[in-house]
Amino acid sequence: MVPAKTKVTYDKGAEWKTLAPPKQDHKGEPIDCDGCSLHLNGKTSGFLGPVYSSASSTGLIMATGNVGHHLHSRQDEVNTYFSRDAGRSWEQIAEGSYIYEFGDHGALMIMANNREATNKVKYSWNEGLNWTEFQFWEHHIEVENIITEPTGTSQIFIVYGRRHDKGALMQLNFETLHERRCAGVNAAGSDTSDYEEWIPADALRDGNCLMGRKVKYTRRKREVQCFNGWDFDRKLYIDNCPCVRADFECDFGYQMGEDSNTCERAPEMPMGMGMPDDCNGYFTVTKGYRKVPGDTCVGGPAASEFEPRMESCPGTS
Helix, strand or coil: CCCCCCEECCCCCCCCEEECCCCECCCCCECCCCCCEEEECCCCCCCCCCCEECCCCCCCEEEEEEEECCCCCCCCCCEEEEECCCCCCCEEEEECCEEEEEEHHHCEEEEEECCCCECEEEEECCCCCCCEEEECCCCCEEEEEEECCCCCCCCEEEEEEEECCEEEEEEEECCCCCCCECCCHHHCCCCCCCEEEECCCCCCCCCCCECCEEEEEEEECCCCCCECCCCCCCCEEEEECCCCHHHEEECCCEEECCCCCCEEECCCCCCCCCCCCCCCCEEEECCCEEECCCCCCCCCHHHHHHCCEEEECCCCC
């Protein structure tokens, strides 16, 4: 059986790469592992916490997994990880496997041990920089999940599990823990604002562009401790970028060459390159590349180099 490994793509599968492992654990101790990468558990990994994100928690991801050469489920090596840049970089935030949830647009994070019975949860108002432990009951339960309302904007959570083969359910309300509401959403990035501007990007692309566009989000700064409120309106700005090589993948009938950058004709898939029988006006001739589906880049040197060539049909001026 081939060991499972975790890879990530930022262009709908045109290119895949391994996850860079964190450089240190949650205690600040260095993680030494030659040639290792981070591998994460999915929903099919039993009772281990899966890769989890929320639409209202921009760029934030939590997961369990391990640093190594492949994914495994040895309890003494599975830990909990967090990313605040949509998976480009990761940090270890806890030892062992936890189950987790985001609230208040990602400003509030909560987690509980899901490998042994517990009566405590941990919560953080600064995206895992500090955690506070809270005892929710005098009895221990086997926590199965933590949920909130579907939009992820509330500060109220439900913890459910089992105790002595009976179901147990707890409601945790964090609304009264913080009296200060975040301010300065219209001045995001300034010293006086509780908010920052974040642009998701792939290291392969120039100018912080991803899928041919620069998307700028407004979100709360990590280190501040304030709440957004359920009615927080996240500001969003979108600009298309000039095309670069990374905006294109190999066209049908072509494959990546040995240099891992040039698309070459696949010998086992011969294709006609001529004019179609029902030619009307013009037809296109591929150069071996096509824009990644959903990519919105416009112009730039790469567009003329990689986009199909236009040819007129006979008799068309």
